Amino acid sequence: xxxxxxxxxxxxxxxxxxxxxxxxxxxxxxxxxxxxxxxxxxxxxxxxxxxxxxxxxxxxxxxxxxxxxxxxxxxxxxxxxxxxxxxxxxxxxxxxxxxxxxxxxxxxxxxx
Amino acid sequence: xxxxxxxxxxxxxxxxxxxxxxxxxxxxxxxxxxxxxxxxxxxxxxxxxxxxxxxxxxxxxxxxxxxxxxxxxxxxxxxxxxxxxxxxxxxxxxxxxxxxxxxxxxxxxxxxxxxx
Numbered sequence: 329x330x331x332x333x334x335x336x337x338x339x340x341x342x343x344x345x346x347x348x349x350x351x352x353x354x355x356x357x358x359x360x361x362x363x364x365x366x367x368x369x370x371x372x373x374x375x376x377x378x379x380x381x382x383x384x385x386x387x388x389x390x391x392x393x394x395x396x397x398x399x400x401x402x403x404x405x406x407x408x409x410x411x412x413x414x415x416x417x418x419x420x421x422x423x424x425x426x427x428x429x430x431x432x433x434x435x436x437x438x439x440x
Numbered sequence: 441x442x443x444x445x446x447x448x449x450x451x452x453x454x455x456x457x458x459x460x461x462x463x464x465x466x467x468x469x470x471x472x473x474x475x476x477x478x479x480x481x482x483x484x485x486x487x488x489x490x491x492x493x494x495x496x497x498x499x500x501x502x503x504x505x506x507x508x509x510x511x512x513x514x515x516x517x518x519x520x521x522x523x524x525x526x527x528x529x530x531x532x533x534x535x536x537x538x539x540x541x542x543x544x545x546x547x548x549x550x551x552x553x554x555x556x
Binding site for chain 2: 432
């Protein structure tokens with residue numbers, strides 16, 4: 329699986345957009361970008377995934393650059409409940425039947 | 441069920457005892473994963489089951505750890521002769537297990553193990 333690089337921590341003011349970057353410069357054409365988050369003392373939670381196009385759901389938006397070497401997860405109006413560790417994971421679509429490994433992620437602190 | 445269910449939610453045991461942790465995945469999910477998370481640390485992969493295939497045990501830290509999945513559904517993670525360093529939250533996840541395409545993992549709430 330392609331390696332990802334994320335900043336270890338970020339702060340965001342409540343009500344503002346949180347933009348979490350992820351670098352995956354070695355990504356190949358058949359690899360998805362997934363985002364999960366882990367709120368303190370809970371199991372990780374799936375947020376969103378994408379291949380080439382930008383994606384949006386009720387939780388967040390995923391912006392993937394045209395060269396696919398980086399992406400940004402956007403939480404449009406961050407709340408205190410969004411304080412969590414956010415994980416960016418890249419994984420080939422044709423190895424769905426294989427273990428998924430998590431890096432160290434970005435610790436997002438939403439400030440009141 | 442509607443989600444991944446794990447039991448017990450909390451387990452306190454004495455060093456040297458054996459423990460069993462249970463995971464009940466989402467119905468119809470063929471893939472099941474176990475992870476471990478020590479206090480303040482990241483997620484450590486332990487073992488992965490996919491349908492009837494041989495499990496990927498590459499993450500098990502020692503031969504004291506084992507897991508089985510009976511009937512392609514419920515899984516049990518067993519830790520023998522527990523040590524204090526085994527104290528952690530043990531997380532289970534399941535997914536549909538597509539051979540290709542996106543596979544989204546759904547996690548349980550975890551089992552917190554404390555070894556005294």
